[in-house]
Amino acid sequence: MRTLHFFFLFASLQLSAQTHRFIYEVSIKRDSTENFLTKDYFHLDINPDNIIYYGRDFYISDSIKKLNRPTGFPAPRMNEFVAHKANSKIYESYEFLGWDLIKRTSEPSQVWKLLPEKKAFQNYTLQKAETHFGGRNWTAWFSEEIPFPEGPYKFHGLPGLIIELFDDKDNFSFKLVKSENYAVTNEVTLITRMFSKNLYLDDQKYVKYKLAHYEDPFAYLKNGRVDWSQTEEILLDDGSKLTKENIRSSTEIQRNLIRKYNNPIELDKVIRYPQ
Secondary structure (H helix, E strand, C coil): CCCCCCCCECCCCCCCCCEEEEEEEEEECCCCCCCCCEEEEEEEEECCCEEEEEEHHHHHHHHHHHCCCCCCCCCCCCCEEEEEECCCCCEEEEEEECCEEEEEEECCCCCCEEEEEEEEECCEEEEEEEEEECCEEEEEEEECCCCCCECCCCCECCCCEEEEEEECCCCEEEEEEEEEEECCCCCCHHHHHHHHCCEECCHHHHHHHHHHHHHCCCHHHCCCCCCCCCCCCEECCCCCEECCCCHHHHHHHHHHHHHHCCCCCCHHHCCCCCC
């Protein structure tokens, strides 16, 4: 796994900045039955018009693309991002599935219980809060000295930015490790272009779509989309190679992975796949 280290470094807060970027170290237990944690970094960009939460790979891919390198740019590994307009309670979730970008909307809310416990973090004072959201119990540490009622993923509504967040089963952990301020809006073009290029699905259609993907994970490669006479192999997200000869055995492998890594943040919306 790629290693990326951030020092705990926070830029002085400039409310006049157009983009406030907060970078979180995120630890995820993709398989709830194992103790192994996957670690990565996510950005929370607070812009004048919208707030976007996305994997750092999107930022890296976008930065490389802007260099106009003739060899192209790598696709981001993380396949999901979340956005909402400023002062809006409607959140938009975007997820890559095969070659489709699925868009869903929701109106998440958390009823926070503010607790008296406080602790120091660098030059900030953090306060503890708890909530139940998405079928999990969460603990957050936030700072009123950073006056944004935002946090990672869909978490929001506290009187200050969420600095730390974790669930009581140690499946998810978010820790703020760096902040940046930009005088002009720092747009991740790769993401903003996707706001108008997607397939919107309501909850019922989304579940149906995911189950169909489980039944045939490589359906998006069929119907003439891939000319196997010109292509020897396709590199999949998990690093394995798909060929015309192993597509059948790879289908069962992908189904096993889908069942294995089925531990979403919102556990109450988990999809039950057939065995």
